[in-house]
Amino acid sequence: xxxxxxxxxxxxxxxxxxxxxxxxxxxxxxxxxxxxxxxxxxxxxxxxxxxxxxxxxxxxxxxxxxxxxxxxxxxxxxxxxxxxxxxxxxxxxxxxxxxxxxxxxxxxxxxxxxxxxxxxxxxxxxxxxxxxxxxxxxxxxxxxxxxxxxxxxxxxxxxxxxxxxxxxxxxxxxxxxxxxxxxxxxxxxxxxxxxxxxxxxxxxxxxxxxxxxxxxxxxxxxxxxxxxxxxxxxxxxxxxxxxxxxxxxxxxxxxxxxxxxxxxxxxxxxxxxxxxxxxxxxxxxxxxxxxxxxxxxxxxxxxxxxxxxxxxxxxxxxxxxxxxxxxxxxxxxxxxxxxxxxxxxxxxxxxxxxxxxxxxxxxxxxxxxxxxxxxxxxxxxx
Amino acid sequence: xxxxxxxxxxxxxxxxxxxxxxxxxxxxxxxxxxxxxxxxxxxxxxxxxxxxxxxxxxxxxxxxxxxxxxxxxxxxxxxxxxxxxxxxxxxxxxxxxxxxxxxxxxxxxxxxxxxxxxxxxxxxxxxxxxxxxxxxxxxxxxxxxxxxxxxxxxxxxxxxxxxxxxxxxxxxxxxxxxxxxxxxxxxxxxxxxxxxxxxxxxxxxxxxxxxxxxxxxxxxxxxxxxxxxxxxxxxxxxxxxxxxxxxxxxxxxxxxxxxxxxxxxxxxxxxxxxxxxxxxxxxxxxxxxxxxxxxxxxxxxxxxxxxxxxxxxxxxxxxxxxxxxxxxxxxxxxxxxxxxxxxxx
Numbered sequence: 032x033x034x035x036x037x038x039x040x041x042x043x044x045x046x047x048x049x050x051x052x053x054x055x056x057x058x059x060x061x062x063x064x065x066x067x068x069x070x071x072x073x074x075x076x077x078x079x080x081x082x083x084x085x086x087x088x089x090x091x092x093x094x095x096x097x098x099x100x101x102x103x104x105x106x107x108x109x110x111x112x113x114x115x116x117x118x119x120x121x122x123x124x125x126x127x128x129x130x131x132x133x134x135x136x137x138x139x140x141x142x143x144x145x146x147x148x149x150x151x152x153x154x155x156x157x158x159x160x161x162x163x164x165x166x167x168x169x170x171x172x173x174x175x176x177x178x179x180x181x182x183x184x185x186x187x188x189x190x191x192x193x194x195x196x197x198x199x200x201x202x203x204x205x206x207x208x209x210x211x212x213x214x215x216x217x218x219x220x221x222x223x224x225x226x227x228x229x230x231x232x233x234x235x236x237x238x239x240x241x242x243x244x245x246x247x248x249x250x251x252x253x254x255x256x257x258x259x260x261x262x263x264x265x266x267x268x269x270x271x272x273x274x275x276x277x278x279x280x281x282x283x284x285x286x287x288x289x290x291x292x293x294x295x296x297x298x299x300x301x302x303x304x305x306x307x308x309x310x311x312x313x314x315x316x317x318x319x320x321x322x323x324x325x326x327x328x329x330x331x332x333x334x335x336x337x338x339x340x341x342x343x344x345x346x347x348x349x350x351x352x353x354x355x356x357x358x359x360x361x362x363x364x365x366x367x368x369x370x371x372x373x374x375x376x377x378x379x380x381x382x383x384x385x386x387x388x389x390x391x392x393x394x395x396x397x398x399x400x401x402x403x404x405x406x407x408x409x410x411x412x413x
Numbered sequence: 414x415x416x417x418x419x420x421x422x423x424x425x426x427x428x429x430x431x432x433x434x435x436x437x438x439x440x441x442x443x444x445x446x447x448x449x450x451x452x453x454x455x456x457x458x459x460x461x462x463x464x465x466x467x468x469x470x471x472x473x474x475x476x477x478x479x480x481x482x483x484x485x486x487x488x489x490x491x492x493x494x495x496x497x498x499x500x501x502x503x504x505x506x507x508x509x510x511x512x513x514x515x516x517x518x519x520x521x522x523x524x525x526x527x528x529x530x531x532x533x534x535x536x537x538x539x540x541x542x543x544x545x546x547x548x549x550x551x552x553x554x555x556x557x558x559x560x561x562x563x564x565x566x567x568x569x570x571x572x573x574x575x576x577x578x579x580x581x582x583x584x585x586x587x588x589x590x591x592x593x594x595x596x597x598x599x600x601x602x603x604x605x606x607x608x609x610x611x612x613x614x615x616x617x618x619x620x621x622x623x624x625x626x627x628x629x630x631x632x633x634x635x636x637x638x639x640x641x642x643x644x645x646x647x648x649x650x651x652x653x654x655x656x657x658x659x660x661x662x663x664x665x666x667x668x669x670x671x672x673x674x675x676x677x678x679x680x681x682x683x684x685x686x687x688x689x690x691x692x693x694x695x696x697x698x699x700x701x702x703x704x705x706x707x708x709x710x711x712x713x714x715x716x717x718x719x720x721x722x723x724x725x726x727x728x729x730x731x732x733x734x735x736x737x738x739x740x741x742x743x744x745x746x747x748x749x750x751x752x753x754x755x756x757x758x
Contacts, residue, residue: 123490150527151524151525152529153527155527156529157529157530162493162530167513167518170486170514173485173490173514174489174490174518175490176483177486177488177489177490177492177493178493180490180491181493181494181495182494184496185494204482204483207478207482208483208486210478210480211477211480211487214478367528368526369524369562370523370565370587371528371531371586371587372585372587374664375617375664375666375667375668376663376665
């Protein structure tokens with residue numbers, strides 16, 4: 032089976048899988064400012080994000096979450112991209128960018144409550160400049176381009192970034208979004224995490240060329256970057272964002288990475304992919320690579336590892352405690368925020384349901400024993 | 414259509430009234446912008462946006478690429494940024510490529526973000542038949558949008574309604590699907606004094622356009638005029654028909670319909686869209702639930718057939734005309750009608 036129509040070579044790289052730093056004249060200047068502490072914190076972020084994923088997967092198995100879309104293996108892409116962003120940039124994620132969201136300031140517990148089924152979104156997008164995670168494949172690329180057009184009209188030096196996967200590039204929306212971005216010269220950065228699999232479909236089924244090559248066809252400059260190399264992702268994303276923020280128009284990044292886990296916790300990748308392929312990619316693990324680089328450059332890896340694990344442990348402990356303390360929404364919340372202005376039909380249905388619940392001594396301000404208004408009390412009342 | 418903001422409107426077409434309403438909205442709010450295929454230099458294929466790009470510039474009135482999903486999807490991003498977009502879908506049958514962005518994004522983002530992000534987007538769609546157009550240019554897709562929570566759906570039936578409703582839709586913080594009965598674009602009305610707000614109704618209200626005692630006809634868009642003609646004809650037979658222009662298809666102003674049906678006891682619903690699952694089904698069911706004991710006859714629907722929109726040489730058979738609406742009136746009055754012949758077969 033073909034791993035990728037385009038192979039794994041021909042991408043921007045700054046760290047080899049063995050941890051060796053590769054000079055990259057185009058990108059070096061974009062990360063020259065990084066101090067030893069910055070480098071260690073990039074590693075720590077990846078460790079924390081991996082732990083977020085492990086913890087969420089465990090919580091799903093324990094029944095605390097209904098579903099979780101793992102990001103195992105994509106930590107360098109997400110940390111590199113997130114760390115390149117400035118606060119004023121606005122991001123439009125899909126459902127697998129949990130690492131990016133947490134680094135933007137979204138609380139891990141709040142994020143997980145979406146996957147618990149307690150809320151559609153639990154944060155205000157304007158608090159972190161992070162839109163609601165998008166489940167419809169590729170739809171958010173339009174939203175980022177529209178937002179970017181608004182930034183341009185407002186004269187703001189900021190960019191809008193959409194995150195999506197390789198499968199999304201087959202969608203009409205992503206292609207239309209590139210047309211709009213190019214036409215209006217919008218400060219929009221398209222960040223594609225080519226993780227090689229769209230549920231069970233390999234990237235070769237989505238594209239017969241490098242995905243980045245498609246963007247060039249729309250007149251959008253594009254870079255193919257080693258998505259398991261956090262330094263290269265950071266450098267390339269910084270370059271793209273700076274260009275976009277200062278009138279350079281849209282930019283497309285294809286981060287070549289690998290989804291080491293299932294599509295979601297409901298998926299079974301052993302049905303469609305070889306163990307050998309997974310082993311190949313384990314050899315390109317983004318965390319190992321950075322750890323090797325740090326060790327080779329003389330950093331105190333023992334201390335860095337200790338600090339990273341402590342930060343991960345703390346995050347995991349907080350999430351475990353908080354997720355179990357989730358106050359579930361009430362039946363009243365069901366009817367709230369469908370419209371921003373009064374809507375007689377919604378009001379009528381809400382009031383009718385209230386009257387119905389009252390027959391059983393329940394109310395809209397309860398959640399119901401079975402998560403369903405009347406729940407078990409219905410029989411008792413009859 | 415070069416009416417300036419201060420110039421008074423006199424005798425004005427439906428299209429001219431929309432143009433004046435859009436001009437007023439653009440002038441009143443710096444974040445209102447129009448977007449669509451051919452709406453700039455050309456002024457739209459129906460010239461509804463004529464002159465607006467010249468007056469407000471290419472950043473307020475944008476000619477867009479030919480991509481409906483992109484037009485609506487970018488409007489979503491612009492709404493995140495505080496803009497109030499008024500995208501135009503060139504024809505009714507072209508809205509389907511944008512369907513996902515409308516029903517999965519525009520309609521849901523306010524709910525999805527617990528009210529943090531509003532979607533004040535007004536999607537203008539010329540709709541309906543009767544103008545001899547090719548396929549995809551004459552459809553009535555309103556039921557798809559009425560069935561979608563989170564959207565408001567409206568349709569003006571006269572130049573005066575068009576002038577105010579487009580402004581009220583744009584001012585609304587919720588997304589509004591704005592169906593323009595294209596058959597009426599060239600119809601004129603004297604709009605002298607309209608700026609004072611005479612007869613202006615709230616966006617969600619229905620209007621009794623003709624009072625009557627024996628039968629209620631509920632309609633919207635182009636069929637309001639046809640229903641009025643039917644009411645005039647029925648008068649010759651001594652039948653007094655009340656005609657209600659729905660104006661708002663979502664939410665439906667059931668208060669006005671119920672009050673009328675309690676008075677007349679008989680309800681006919683007329684629309685161009687197909688029968689099955691159409692708005693008539695919703696109105697008939699809801700009125701029956703609420704007014705069962707007041708009804709002298711089951712509500713009757715007079716609609717387009719359950720067909721793909723036919724070639725234009727056949728549309729006269731598809732679109733409800735005055736006689737088919739009168740046949741519906743005969744049905745609810747238990748007078749001889751097409752069904753009294755049909756039921757025995």
